[in-house]
Amino acid sequence: MVWSRTVGPLLMMIALPPFTYYLYLCLADYGGALVVPFSMDDVRQLVHRVPPPTPTAVVLYGGWLLVQAALQQWVPGRLVPGLTLEDGSRLTYRLNGWLTFWITLALAVAAPAAGLVPATVAYDQFGPLLTTANIVAFAGSFLLYLQGRRAGATTGDPVRDYVMGLLLNPRIRDFDLKYFCESRPGLILWVLFDLSFAAAQYQRHGAVTTPMLLVTAFQLLYVADYFFHEEAILSTWDIRRERFGWMLCWGDLVWVPFTYALQAYYLVDHAPELSVAATLGIIALNVAGYTVFRATNIQKHRFRLNPEAPVWGRKPEFIRTAEGSLLLTSGWWGFARHLNYLGDLLMALAWCLPTGFSHPVPWFYFAFMIVLLVHRERRDNAACLAKYGADWDTYCRKVRWRILPGVY
Ligand code: NDP
Numbered sequence: 001m002v003w004s005r006t007v008g009p010l011l012m013m014i015a016l017p018p019f020t021y022y023l024y025l026c027l028a029d030y031g032g033a034l035v036v037p038f039s040m041d042d043v044r045q046l047v048h049r050v051p052p053p054t055p056t057a058v059v060l061y062g063g064w065l066l067v068q069a070a071l072q073q074w075v076p077g078r079l080v081p082g083l084t085l086e087d088g089s090r091l092t093y094r095l096n097g098w099l100t101f102w103i104t105l106a107l108a109v110a111a112p113a114a115g116l117v118p119a120t121v122a123y124d125q126f127g128p129l130l131t132t133a134n135i136v137a138f139a140g141s142f143l144l145y146l147q148g149r150r151a152g153a154t155t156g157d158p159v160r161d162y163v164m165g166l167l168l169n170p171r172i173r174d175f176d177l178k179y180f181c182e183s184r185p186g187l188i189l190w191v192l193f194d195l196s197f198a199a200a201q202y203q204r205h206g207a208v209t210t211p212m213l214l215v216t217a218f219q220l221l222y223v224a225d226y227f228f229h230e231e232a233i234l235s236t237w238d239i240r241r242e243r244f245g246w247m248l249c250w251g252d253l254v255w256v257p258f259t260y261a262l263q264a265y266y267l268v269d270h271a272p273e274l275s276v277a278a279t280l281g282i283i284a285l286n287v288a289g290y291t292v293f294r295a296t297n298i299q300k301h302r303f304r305l306n307p308e309a310p311v312w313g314r315k316p317e318f319i320r321t322a323e324g325s326l327l328l329t330s331g332w333w334g335f336a337r338h339l340n341y342l343g344d345l346l347m348a349l350a351w352c353l354p355t356g357f358s359h360p361v362p363w364f365y366f367a368f369m370i371v372l373l374v375h376r377e378r379r380d381n382a383a384c385l386a387k388y389g390a391d392w393d394t395y396c397r398k399v400r401w402r403i404l405p406g407v408y
Contacts, residue, residue, distance in 0.1 A: 009163035013246055017134055020258055023364055024130060025049050032266050032359030051127030053135065060117075060125060061132040067107070068184040071100040073175060082234045086241075091169055093179055093234060097227040101188060108192050112199075120203055122196035123268065130258050137253040141246035144170060144177070148245075165245025178244040181252040182233060183226065191223050193261035201268045210274050211354035212267045218286050218351050219260070225294065232301060263355050263362045272356030286350035293343025296332040300340075303328045319398070321391035329398050336401040338380070341373040345403075377402050 026035055029049055037043045077096025084090050112119035122129065141162060148154065148166025155161055170177045194216040198208050226233075233239060242248055274282075302309060303316060307326050310316070317330035332339050348369040355362035381402070385392045402408055 006157055006159050009247070010159050013163050013250075016250070016255065020130065020134075020254060021050055022046070023259060023262060023361055024127060026361045027262060027265050028127060032270065032361045034360050051131055053132040054125065054128040056121070057125045057128035057132045060121065061129055061136065064189065065136070065185055068100075068104070068188070069175070069180065071103060072096065072180050072184055075100050075103065080231060080234065083240055085168065091171075091176065092174075093176065095230050097183060097230040100184065101224060101227040104188050105191070108195065119199035120196055122193050123200035123265075126193070126258075126265065130254070133254045133258065134250075137250040138246070140253075141165075141249045144244055144249065161245070163246045165243030165248065168241075168243055169239075170244055178248065179233075179239065181244075181249055182238060183230075183252075186252040186256040187223050187226060189257040190260050191220050193257060194219055194264040197261070197264040197268050204268065205271070209267065209271045210279055211272055211356075212264060214274075214279070214282060214286075214354045215263050215267060215351055218347065219264070221290065222347065225290070229294075229298070232297065235301075259368070260365060262364060263351055266355055266359065266362040270355070270358070272354065272358070274354060278353075282350050282353050285353070286347055289343045289346025289348075289350060291343070292332070293340055293347060296340040296343060299331050300328060300333060303331075303333075319391060319395050321388045323388055323391070325388070327388070327391070327395045329395065334399060335405045336403055337396070337399050338373075338377050338403050339405075341377060341403050344373060345369055373403070 022035075025046060026032060035042075035046070037046055072094070075096040077094045077099065079092050080095050082091045082093055111117050112121075118124070144165065144167070145158075145162045147170055148161065151167060153166040155166075169179075198212050198216050201212055202208050238248060299311060303311065303318075303326070307316060307318065311328070311331035314330065316328060317334070319327045319329060321327060327333075336342065345366075348366045352363045352366040388395070
């Protein structure tokens with residue numbers, strides 16, 4: 001269908017970058033309120049506020065990409081084979097994300113301490129950095145498109161090819177571009193943004209507030225956890241099945257760091273009151289979300305590696321599909337088909353609650369995660385039904401709930 005093949009991807013590419021600017025401008029210029037442009041004049045005013053790239057932002061972002069690329073290439077790490085791809089091939093990856101993450105954080109602390117850059121630089125340059133990252137993502141996607149065309153991998157639809165990508169795992173020699181973009185320049189930048197925003201709050205208001213500490217600590221934990229379990233990324237949908245084009249490239253470089261950091265950006269100049277009880281409640285919520293998220297994902301990972309290993313001290317229950325794969329139906333996986341998504345949603349809530357209830361924009365992340373994960377669950381359900389057929393129906397009858405047991 002033309003709609004899903006071309007128009008959908010095109011609309012996504014046209015709508016999402018302005019939307020990202022919109023969220024940023026609501027925070028930077030309107031204190032977190034939703035601005036509704038009623039006339040063309042209002043729209044023009046918003047457009048005029050889009051920050052151009054500054055030389056500082058260009059140097060910072062260029063340096064950032066180079067440092068991250070060098071770290072991926074040269075920091076020691078285990079060489080691990082990826083899963084077998086649809087064409088039967090297997091690629092090798094150097095898993096050095098954990099070490100890279102901590103080296104980067106050490107550099108990010110050392111550089112301001114040595115007086116090389118102000119600690120607030122990422123806050124001061126957030127707008128120009130957003131524009132610079134957009135330019136890099138659009139230009140980089142074009143180079144990926146050309147690389148795909150040169151390899152003869154075109155569908156004949158240039159819009160779709162550009163947005164959705166042509167090559168599954170484009171590499172420059174042994175440097176894997178998709179694996180790089182999936183985590184290093186975006187996820188780590190998200191943490192550095194948070195730290196810089198905390199520094200900006202301290203500089204402007206003389207203290208780092210409890211809400212800022214909570215958000216920064218929660219998100220640092222989440223990203224650190226990602227790198228600690230880096231091997232798990234090799235079995236994700238993105239690495240195994242998604243071609244590397246604008247959608248992934250822009251999502252990794254722009255969407256993740258620049259929208260996921262909005263709560264901390266908001267908190268720079270807002271200090272919602274948090275009682276001790278509320279603070280403890282939010283910490284408990286994040287711990288609960290993280291526990292469900294981590295334990296669920298790791299349980300499935302271990303089960304797939306060794307289906308004989310006990311689950312919660314008992315022989316695991318599962319459905320053996322005609323296709324050959326086993327579907328776990330006990331432990332966490334007996335409660336709902338995607339309890340791991342519930343864990344993510346609980347954490348998302350814990351990251352937004354510290355921003356209080358005065359403004360809607362810092363709550364964007366929670367709203368987005370609901371839409372993303374409900375939609376993702378539907379897509380995954382359809383893919384599994386196509387793959388497992390009647391066995392999937394049996395599984396769904398046994399594990400009835402999709403995400404939230406008893407409700408959905
Ligand atoms: P899952 O890790 O849940 O993987 C789903 C796949 O697992 C299915 O396609 C199927 O693949 C297999 N599977 C499904 N049910 C079972 C079962 N009972 N037993 C064994 N295998 C099963 O999904 P995602 O990759 O979407 O999510 C991973 C994590 O990442 C989640 O916690 C999610 O919340 C998080 N996430 C976070 C995002 C963010 O931006 N913060 C974005 C997206 C995800 P098959 O059988 O083909 O192997």
